[in-house]
Amino acid sequence: MVAKKVLLVGNFGVGKxxxxxxxxxxxxxxxxxxxxxxxxxxxxxxxKNEEIKLLIWDIAGTNNDEMVPKAYFLGASAAMYVFDLSREETYINLEKQLEMIKSLSGLENIIVVGNKKDLVTEQELEEVKNKISVKVDIFTSAKDDDNVEFAFKNLALQSLN
Known part of the structure; x- marks a missing residue:
């Protein structure tokens, strides 16, 4: 079995x-x-026929200006950036946030997840997609258990690369 450190990062209150x-x-x-x-x-x-022990680091949410200690990012194999589909302030500076995480972690790719899908209509979801210049990989709802396992399987796959 292999152990992989994976990170969940994003603003406070997004549902990490x-x-x-x-x-x-x-x-x-x-x-x-x-x-x-x-x-x-x-x-x-x-x-992929491999047992993986995910060490999931739930990093405290921040406001966009706050810095997270670099030590949290050291040794990470993969990262997931989570934002709240119902709160624009959690995705308005997405590109800047992703660049900061890449710089701190040394990771090239970060999975982008829009959470709280249960709080928005299909039309609102489309509006969010149009506002964001970054590709969102997965839309989830922790409440409805929608795409959560899929998101973590993608994170695990990314950790193996």
């Missing part, structure tokens, strides 16, 4: 902890508890 909780525990809570610093969860999965 909820996505992890859904994936690891198959659970969801409406309660909002802000992550302080970093919280590490683990889950073993099988990808």
């Amino acid at each position: 902890t909820s996505i992890i909780r859904r994936f690891v525990l198959n659970d969801f809570s409406e309660d909002y508890i802000s992550t302080i610093g970093v919280r590490v969860s683990t889950k073993e999965i099988q990808i």
Whole structure:
């Protein structure tokens, strides 16, 4: 079995902890508890006939101006940037945020996930897609368990490259 450190990053309140909780525990809570610093969860999965132990680093959400300690990013094999589809301020500076994460982590590719799909209509989803200049890889809902496992399988695949 191989262990891979993967990161979940994004603004505060976008649902990073909820996505992890859904994936690891198959659970969801409406309660909002802000992550302080970093919280590490683990889950073993099988990808391409290989057992992988994902060490999922849930990095505390920030405002766009705040810096996250570089040490959190060291040794990461892959990263997922999560934004809230219902809050424009979480994706308005997406390119800048992705560049900062790439610079801190040394990763070339970062999976971009639009979360809280359950809070927007199909029309609103299309409007968000048109506002964002970066390709969004996956749209998820931790609440509805929509595409969460798919997002983590993609993250695991990326960690192997």
